Amino acid sequence: MALLAAIALSSFVLMSSPTGDLAISSIKVVSSNARRYPNKKQDLAFVHFNITADLTPLFHWNTKQLFLYLEAEYTNSQGVKNEVVIWDRIVRRKEDAFIKFVGKNKYMFRDPSSSFRNIPPANYSLKYNVMPYVGVLTYGEAARTSEAISFPPTQSRL
Ligand SMILES: *[C@@H]1O[C@H](CO)[C@@H](O)[C@H](O)[C@H]1NC(C)=O
Numbered sequence: 369m370a371l372l373a374a375i376a377l378s379s380f381v382l383m384s385s386p387t388g389d390l391a392i393s394s395i396k397v398v399s400s401n402a403r404r405y406p407n408k409k410q411d412l413a414f415v416h417f418n419i420t421a422d423l424t425p426l427f428h429w430n431t432k433q434l435f436l437y438l439e440a441e442y443t444n445s446q447g448v449k450n451e452v453v454i455w456d457r458i459v460r461r462k463e464d465a466f467i468k469f470v471g472k473n474k475y476m477f478r479d480p481s482s483s484f485r486n487i488p489p490a491n492y493s494l495k496y497n498v499m500p501y502v503g504v505l506t507y508g509e510a511a512r513t514s515e516a517i518s519f520p521p522t523q524s525r526l
């Protein structure tokens with residue numbers, strides 16, 4: 369047990385912070401029919417982004433894999449803070465830990481109120497979990513937008 373604790377502790381010490389860049393290139397909000405309720409409209413947000421991040425410092429002998437994810441953080445019109453994962457990736461090898469990705473959200477991004485109208489600007493952050501062979505998960509942040517970004521007005525889908 370003491371040995372396991374020592375190993376887990378040493379992986380904290382070995383951990384150095386990765387650096388990354390996150391840019392949101394555009395956001396589009398379109399109105400669409402809700403899947404289960406064809407008469408109900410809901411807004412879907414499409415967030416286009418560009419990530420570059422060097423996560424290689426997170427790989428050492430006790431790193432099994434990384435879970436990397438992009439989160440939208442916003443306060444809804446009721447004042448409730450939401451954190452929504454809109455994209456993710458599992459990184460299993462150090463060779464794959466230099467991340468370059470240009471694209472859009474992988475998961476549907478909508479607000480429970482069905483609309484992004486009146487929702488204040490959102491921040492976006494690139495976060496990671498390190499899953500070790502031994503010890504506990506650790507969390508960190510590789511990048512975040514420097515200022516909050518507004519949701520544009522809803523377009524109707526063509
Ligand atoms: C993505 O970001 C990197 C680093 O900030 C930049 O060099 C590159 O040109 C960007 N690519 C696109 C397609 O925006």
Ligand SMILES: *[C@@H]1O[C@H](CO)[C@@H](O)[C@H](O)[C@H]1NC(C)=O
Pocket residue numbers: 441442443489490491515516
């Ligand atoms: C976005 O980030 C800014 C600066 O860190 C902060 O003041 C603001 O409260 C954040 N907004 C949300 C919705 O998290």
